[in-house]
Amino acid sequence: MQIANEPREKGSYVVATYRVRDMQEKLAARAEGIAVGLTVGSWTDLPQAKQPAVLEYCGQVRGIRVLDEADPGALGETHSGSQDQTHSGLVTAEISIAYPVHNFNGTIASILTTVFGKLSMDGEIRLVRLDLGETLQRQFQGPKFGVTGIRDMLHIPDRPLLMSIFKACLGRNVDDLTDAFLEQARGGADLVKDDEIFFSEDYATPEQRVTAFSRAAREVEIETGRKVGYAVNLTGPASKLADRARRLCDLGAGALLFNAVAYGYDILAELAVDPDVTVPLMVHPAVSGALYGSATHGIASDIVLGSLMRLAGADIVIYPSPYGSVTLPRSEGLRLVGALRADSPHKPVLPAPSAGIYPGLVPKLVSDLGTDCIVNAGGAIHGHPGGVVDGASAFMAAITATVQGTSLHEAAENHGPLARALQKWGTGQ
Amino acid sequence: MQIANEPREKGSYVVATYRVRDMQEKLAARAEGIAVGLTVGSWTDLPQAKQPAVLEYCGQVRGIRVLDEADPGALGETHSGSQDQTHSGLVTAEISIAYPVHNFNGTIASILTTVFGKLSMDGEIRLVRLDLGETLQRQFQGPKFGVTGIRDMLHIPDRPLLMSIFKACLGRNVDDLTDAFLEQARGGADLVKDDEIFFSEDYATPEQRVTAFSRAAREVEIETGRKVGYAVNLTGPASKLADRARRLCDLGAGALLFNAVAYGYDILAELAVDPDVTVPLMVHPAVSGALYGSATHGIASDIVLGSLMRLAGADIVIYPSPYGSVTLPRSEGLRLVGALRADSPHKPVLPAPSAGIYPGLVPKLVSDLGTDCIVNAGGAIHGHPGGVVDGASAFMAAITATVQGTSLHEAAENHGPLARALQKWGTGQ
Numbered sequence: 089m090q091i092a093n094e095p096r097e098k099g100s101y102v103v104a105t106y107r108v109r110d111m112q113e114k115l116a117a118r119a120e121g122i123a124v125g126l127t128v129g130s131w132t133d134l135p136q137a138k139q140p141a142v143l144e145y146c147g148q149v150r151g152i153r154v155l156d157e158a159d160p161g162a163l164g165e166t167h168s169g170s171q172d173q174t175h176s177g178l179v180t181a182e183i184s185i186a187y188p189v190h191n192f193n194g195t196i197a198s199i200l201t202t203v204f205g206k207l208s209m210d211g212e213i214r215l216v217r218l219d220l221g222e223t224l225q226r227q228f229q230g231p232k233f234g235v236t237g238i239r240d241m242l243h244i245p246d247r248p249l250l251m252s253i254f255k256a257c258l259g260r261n262v263d264d265l266t267d268a269f270l271e272q273a274r275g276g277a278d279l280v281k282d283d284e285i286f287f288s289e290d291y292a293t294p295e296q297r298v299t300a301f302s303r304a305a306r307e308v309e310i311e312t313g314r315k316v317g318y319a320v321n322l323t324g325p326a327s328k329l330a331d332r333a334r335r336l337c338d339l340g341a342g343a344l345l346f347n348a349v350a351y352g353y354d355i356l357a358e359l360a361v362d363p364d365v366t367v368p369l370m371v372h373p374a375v376s377g378a379l380y381g382s383a384t385h386g387i388a389s390d391i392v393l394g395s396l397m398r399l400a401g402a403d404i405v406i407y408p409s410p411y412g413s414v415t416l417p418r419s420e421g422l423r424l425v426g427a428l429r430a431d432s433p434h435k436p437v438l439p440a441p442s443a444g445i446y447p448g449l450v451p452k453l454v455s456d457l458g459t460d461c462i463v464n465a466g467g468a469i470h471g472h473p474g475g476v477v478d479g480a481s482a483f484m485a486a487i488t489a490t491v492q493g494t495s496l497h498e499a500a501e502n503h504g505p506l507a508r509a510l511q512k513w514g515t516g517q
Numbered sequence: 518m519q520i521a522n523e524p525r526e527k528g529s530y531v532v533a534t535y536r537v538r539d540m541q542e543k544l545a546a547r548a549e550g551i552a553v554g555l556t557v558g559s560w561t562d563l564p565q566a567k568q569p570a571v572l573e574y575c576g577q578v579r580g581i582r583v584l585d586e587a588d589p590g591a592l593g594e595t596h597s598g599s600q601d602q603t604h605s606g607l608v609t610a611e612i613s614i615a616y617p618v619h620n621f622n623g624t625i626a627s628i629l630t631t632v633f634g635k636l637s638m639d640g641e642i643r644l645v646r647l648d649l650g651e652t653l654q655r656q657f658q659g660p661k662f663g664v665t666g667i668r669d670m671l672h673i674p675d676r677p678l679l680m681s682i683f684k685a686c687l688g689r690n691v692d693d694l695t696d697a698f699l700e701q702a703r704g705g706a707d708l709v710k711d712d713e714i715f716f717s718e719d720y721a722t723p724e725q726r727v728t729a730f731s732r733a734a735r736e737v738e739i740e741t742g743r744k745v746g747y748a749v750n751l752t753g754p755a756s757k758l759a760d761r762a763r764r765l766c767d768l769g770a771g772a773l774l775f776n777a778v779a780y781g782y783d784i785l786a787e788l789a790v791d792p793d794v795t796v797p798l799m800v801h802p803a804v805s806g807a808l809y810g811s812a813t814h815g816i817a818s819d820i821v822l823g824s825l826m827r828l829a830g831a832d833i834v835i836y837p838s839p840y841g842s843v844t845l846p847r848s849e850g851l852r853l854v855g856a857l858r859a860d861s862p863h864k865p866v867l868p869a870p871s872a873g874i875y876p877g878l879v880p881k882l883v884s885d886l887g888t889d890c891i892v893n894a895g896g897a898i899h900g901h902p903g904g905v906v907d908g909a910s911a912f913m914a915a916i917t918a919t920v921q922g923t924s925l926h927e928a929a930e931n932h933g934p935l936a937r938a939l940q941k942w943g944t945g946q
Contacts, residue, residue: 130684193753195754289623325786352784
């Protein structure tokens with residue numbers, strides 16, 4: 089079946105590319121089936137007179153590319169639990185389908201439901217690329233702050249930012265947590281973020297924490313002249329999040345940490361356009377691995393945490409660094425950051441590679457990402473032999489040295505905490 | 518590290534079971550790392566006096582079970598893209614962790630973020646079971662209608678329901694769509710559902726459709742005495758969904774179709790407790806395959822579409838039947854339906870096995886699920902040789918025969934449309 093409509097102006101389609109495993113001779117029909125089935129359905133059954141109006145909404149096959157030739161012998165090695173009776177002709181291929189932008193309604197749910205709704209359940213298939221196109225991007229505002237807005241807010245014009253992660257929050261009262269905040273802030277953290285699993289609504293509510301920690305941050309600013317932002321975990325019933333976000337901004341939050349995958353992209357998108365949400369939105373990647381983790385199913389990480397988060401208006405995206413404890417391969421991480429910064433109508437997003445970061449890794453992170461990034465650390469701040477202040481201070485010394493082109497070993501000669509950190513965790517070479 | 522706290526009363530924990538691939542000798546430490554790391558973190562660093570308060574929130578290892586022994590030779594065959602350098606000692610195992618219910622805040626985001634947030638990104642790991650426990654379940658209202666409520670509403674005391682799926686919606690105006698609705702309703706469909714990809718906000722808004730179709734449904738009720746419910750796709754910005762849902766109820770919607778995975782579970786949960794949402798919530802499984810599709814990553818389908826949907830308050834869950842075009846293995850489908858019906862404080866949910874359903878499959882569906890199910894069909898209604906009315910009528914004849922214990926072939930002797938359907942699509946044997 090050949091679809092007759094011509095391509096429209098550039099950008100009026102969203103182009104999704106799927107990696108599939110299928111019989112080579114079935115690919116063309118399958119691609120047509122997707123283009124039509126996920127848009128206008130069985131339109132050919134309609135009376136002739138009605139078809140032109142419907143065709144405006146029809147998808148188009150943009151490409152079919154076979155990635156490998158059939159290799160029956162190799163199949164058993166690449167497919168977990170494959171039950172195929174016949175292997176001949178099976179190939180891995182990429183199918184690209186263009187969906188008219190006016191099929192969507194300005195929500196990310198409408199995009200996901202269309203391009204990977206039913207299709208997500210159709211055997212071995214993975215959404216590997218999603219070219220949103222300018223028309224669709226312009227329907228969203230994107231990040232309110234982006235890299236420059238965050239730098240302006242914190243008065244840090246060019247170096248990487250240092251973020252410290254709260255550890256062991258659950259069950260501790262606000263006074264106790266305030267002490268922990270103060271240590272991290274005094275050590276030199278630009279941002280201190282909540283644990284994403286902190287959902288207290290009784291012994292230490294987000295409002296209580298923001299009130300206490302922003303007072304503590306002012307103390308540190310008076311002591312040191314440095315601004316420290318507290319990224320508070322935005323939690324609660326979905327419909328109450330916007331009110332709470334506004335309240336937390338009023339109370340002095342430095343940023344809002346948000347479990348955007350667990351809550352839904354469209355909630356993030358509405359927070360981003362809310363004029364009373366006056367601080368950056370920091371996305372935590374919780375649950376995202378359930379979408380991107382498999383090589384053969386789900387959705388690529390640079391879509392889940394990259395292009396869709398930027399579209400929805402994330403200012404900061406935390407993601408697993410290639411060097412730590414919970415890792416994303418380096419090439420995937422770079423693609424993800426690429427999506428956060430690619431040419432687009434939207435501001436670039438600040439990436440925060442995370443999990444198992446220690447001072448010795450700072451040169452590698454800056455070499456990979458440049459200075460527009462957040463060095464996000466937990467264990468190597470809290471576990472520093474000299475304590476939390478030394479832990480944060482060692483990171484800041486590593487950041488300063490890296491930006492100045494000094495080696496960490498050289499810098500450590502005049503910085504005890506950095507020397508001890510390098511001794512404990514190494515230099516990441 | 519051994520955690521000292523004793524199990525509390527039954528049900529005050531949520532127990533998550535993960536399937537992992539790891540070195541056998543590392544499993545115990547990994548399990549402890551999850552139990553502690555995803556709850557209280559590095560609590561042992563706290564002063565002794567503060568530890569008891571924190572321990573209240575600590576997770577517990579409930580079990581570690583090795584599923585297979587190390588088999589270096591088999592590894593390459595069962596693992597896609599495995600890059601392990603050393604195979605010895607690698608096993609597949611299940612780790613069960615209990616999380617205190619008071620770590621959560623009554624949102625599904627808090628549960629998912631805790632039990633499979635960071636962990637979802639930690640290599641080859643899949644959330645395979647989630648025992649919510651009664652304490653947590655009682656924090657949610659669950660389905661407002663459930664099986665009995667839906668049967669009461671439609672005046673169908675015991676047989677399977679027939680639902681017809683709109684096809685080719687995009688680009689068609691309300692008059693046109695009303696004709697299509699009428700055909701499906703006249704043929705005998707109890708419910709007519711929107712295409713889940715229908716997001717029109719201009720040429721045929723949900724409000725316009727509900728207004729027109731509920732008028733059409735009244736016509737059919739006058740003609741035939743049968744009630745027909747229209748399941749309208751609930752779409753739009755996240756914060757406007759509740760208002761729209763209430764409006765659509767007022768205008769006469771029969772049910773609300775909702776892309777709950779794309780929007781987020783907590784939005785569904787709030788719709789379910791809204792007293793002005795006065796019709797059943799029907800969950801479409803769009804995007805769910807991105808979570809459950811892989812055998813080694815993500816989250817099992819009976820959690821994604823089963824227990825979590827029931828917790829959030831779905832009245833009907835659509836899922837891929839094992840017999841159609843987009844399929845879930847039969848055992849998985851039965852587990853999913855099991856979760857929709859298991860003993861719990863919540864009403865049972867009506868399952869709607871879907872995709873590629875034809876009349877010949879009705880006996881199989883009823884044999885698998887009993888009569889408390891929805892026979893959900895699109896192509897085999899719209900593609901019936903005699904037209905849509907015959908298509909729906911053939912299904913209803915198959916349902917009636919199955920409930921009465923008559924074979925479809927016998928029933929077809931006195932029912933032309935059923936005979937033609939069996940001839941076209943077979944008997945599903």
